[in-house]
Amino acid sequence: MSQRTAFRHPWTRALRDGVAVARRNLIAYRRVPQLLVFSTIQPVIFVLMFRYVFGGAIRPTGRFPYVDFLMPGIFVQTVVFGSMAAAIGLATDMQSGLLERFRSLPMARSAVLTGRTLADLTRNVGVAVLMSGVGFAVGFRIHTNTVAFLAGMLLVLLFGYAFSWIFASVGLFVGDPEAAQAAAFPVMAPLVFASSAFIPVSSMPGWLQAFAAHQPVSVTATAVRSLFLGGPTANNVIGAVAWCVGILVVAFPLAVWRYRNAV
Amino acid sequence: MAHAISVEGLTKRFRRLQALDGISFQVDRATVFGLLGPNGAGKTTTVRVLATIIRPDGGRAEVLGHDVVHDPESVRASIGLAGQYAAVDPNLTALENLRLVGQLTALGRRALHERAWELLEIFGLKEAANRPVRTFSGGMRRRLDVAAALVHRPPVLFLDEPTTGLDIEGRRELWKMIRDLVQSGTTVLLTTQYLEEADRLADRIAVIDGGKVVVDDRPESLKARLGTTVLELTFSDEPTALDALTRIQSMGIQAEAERELVRITTSDSAAVLLNVLRAVDVNGAPPKAISMREPTLDDVFLAITGHHAKAREDQSRPVLSSPQPKGAP
Structure with missing residues (x-):
């Protein structure tokens, strides 16, 4: 075929196909207002709610106001909740038959999944910028420096990206958008709420502390917190990155395997 | 290749x-x-x-x-x-x-x-x-x-x-x-x-x-086996249908019965319809309904495999019908 542009390297093709699919997924945010509202208004409401409604009752140890304790947690919570879009999106594509079309096209096999997760990552960048603005407006302050702040945001995005792969698998295994949502919530709720995202783990009963202190959301929230507020940082960040890598090492091949074998 | x-x-x-x-x-x-x-x-x-x-x-x-x-x-x-x-x-x-x-x-x-x-x-x-x-x-x-x-x-x-x-x-x-x-x-x-x-x-x-x-x-060959028109007569019960089948067959027309239904597949529908009607009119047991239609997938199945297609499609258009419209299988 003469009009086909030759992509000599498979990586080039994988990248271009992934970007094409990501762009397609991002257009949905423009066309479906509910999607955009859900992914932007909801985190903003969480910021305001925890800042003003629960903020008075929650007293973290340390010398920082609650909003400074809260914001790292809200960032992590937001990307975890947001990763559900991967499950819903892929399940919807599976149900509509769009995945069948993709699988019959001479495109990179990875592109449907990388495109989905790249779109979620892009959305998370936008959401993070918006939330930072709202956070700063309600009194959130960085106690370290800009580089540490950016490093913290990168960690949040990496964590969200890793979670997108978990929920990409969930979506492909479940194959039904409503069921995907139903399956995702019982996993996400304990991870987000039985964590150090909103309150210090030390206020929880002893049996819960063991789980709450070491699960990925807590470890990442604590790492981001130490990057924003100062104090011992290295171990926390290493722990968080280890969780991200660990999740990716398991979830990535699982999602790819499922994509190849989904009937 | x-x-x-x-x-x-x-x-x-x-x-x-x-x-x-x-x-x-x-x-x-x-x-x-x-x-x-x-x-x-x-x-x-x-x-x-x-x-x-x-x-x-x-x-x-x-x-x-x-x-x-x-x-x-x-x-x-x-x-x-x-x-x-x-x-x-x-x-x-x-x-x-x-x-x-x-x-x-x-x-x-x-x-x-x-x-x-x-x-x-x-x-x-x-x-x-x-x-x-x-x-x-x-x-x-x-x-x-x-x-x-x-x-x-x-x-x-x-x-x-x-x-x-x-x-x-x-x-x-x-x-x-x-x-x-x-x-x-x-x-x-x-x-x-x-x-x-x-x-x-x-x-x-x-x-x-x-x-x-x-x-x-x-x-073309598939259709030649089938005829171009399927004529179906529905009778009030099975014995009447079998009786009609005998009469129709005695006029040299190929037909088959299935419960209260008699089915004729033909390429000469007008002439066959007339003859069939004459045949069944003799002893005053007219069919409850008559339908005439093009052969469907189901007819192909019946002709080739001897059994109905599992998912049935009824595209019959009744040409004559007695007062009780219920009768098509």
């Missing part, structure tokens, strides 16, 4: 269902091959194996000489697939959908732009080019789905029940487009539940049942 598609002894099992049970057929280049069968006969499974979406358990399948299992990349580069449900993104516009497929099949930017507009023109979607597909009617979606399958000019096209859910006009339009494609050298594998559709389009028809080909023939 004489055949565009070659399928040999393909098998596929889904848990307890033997979806394909040694299906074999060959499709010549630039022809339409119709896979005709009821729901669950294995039509879609065959297409999905050929489109490299699922792997067969056994047998061999080649598209333009490329093995679907060992060289799926080459197969994908030479096929287009339009499925039963319109596999286009409802949130994208028609143009964006075609562009996406073009990008994913590595068309160059200029070629892609031209090709997308060309297809929108051909499929009558030019005015709707920039509208989200969500706002499209079922027929428009279906046309876009077929257009999306053609973006990279695949020499082999799979159409899995392409006209299901289309109105008569939409069906006719799509048939015309398919004929035009074949004129220009495309090979089409079409699955359908409609005998009429297979008859209008296909150069060759394979009737499949239980994952096997039960007959593979030219539409």
Whole structure:
């Protein structure tokens, strides 16, 4: 075929196909207002709610106001909740038959999944910028420096990206958008709420502390917190990155395997 | 490499269902091959194996000489697939959908732009080019789905029940487009539940049942076995029907009875109808209902396999009816 542009390297093709699919997924945010509202208004409401409604009752140890304790947690919570879009999106594509079309096209096999997760990552960048603005407006302050702040945001995005792969698998295994949502919530709720995202783990009963202190959301929230507020940082960040890598090492091949074998 | 598609002894099992049970057929280049069968006969499974979406358990399948299992990349580069449900993104516009497929099949930017507009023109979607597909009617979606399958000019096209859910006009339009494609050298594998559709389009028809080909023939020969019209008389009970059957057969007309129904398949419907009516009028037990229709998939099945197609389609149009309309089986 003469009009086909030759992509000599498979990586080039994988990248271009992934970007094409990501762009397609991002257009949905423009066309479906509910999607955009859900992914932007909801985190903003969480910021305001925890800042003003629960903020008075929650007293973290340390010398920082609650909003400074809260914001790292809200960032992590937001990307975890947001990763559900991967499950819903892929399940919807599976149900509509769009995945069948993709699988019959001479495109990179990875592109449907990388495109989905790249779109979620892009959305998370936008959401993070918006939330930072709202956070700063309600009194959130960085106690370290800009580089540490950016490093913290990168960690949040990496964590969200890793979670997108978990929920990409969930979506492909479940194959039904409503069921995907139903399956995702019982996993996400304990991870987000039985964590150090909103309150210090030390206020929880002893049996819960063991789980709450070491699960990925807590470890990442604590790492981001130490990057924003100062104090011992290295171990926390290493722990968080280890969780991200660990999740990716398991979830990535699982999602790819499922994509190849989904009937 | 004489055949565009070659399928040999393909098998596929889904848990307890033997979806394909040694299906074999060959499709010549630039022809339409119709896979005709009821729901669950294995039509879609065959297409999905050929489109490299699922792997067969056994047998061999080649598209333009490329093995679907060992060289799926080459197969994908030479096929287009339009499925039963319109596999286009409802949130994208028609143009964006075609562009996406073009990008994913590595068309160059200029070629892609031209090709997308060309297809929108051909499929009558030019005015709707920039509208989200969500706002499209079922027929428009279906046309876009077929257009999306053609973006990279695949020499082999799979159409899995392409006209299901289309109105008569939409069906006719799509048939015309398919004929035009074949004129220009495309090979089409079409699955359908409609005998009429297979008859209008296909150069060759394979009737499949239980994952096997039960007959593979030219539409003319298939129809010659069947006759062009099916005449059905419904009586009040089985004995009356059997009585009528004897009378009809005594006039030298081939007929068969099934409970209170007498069925005659003929190519000379007017004369036969008159004779049949004369025959059954003799002892004052007239039929409750008479219907006259073109043969359906079910008739093909009855004629070839001796049993009904599992998913039945009733397209009869009654020509005469007694006061009690209930009577058709």
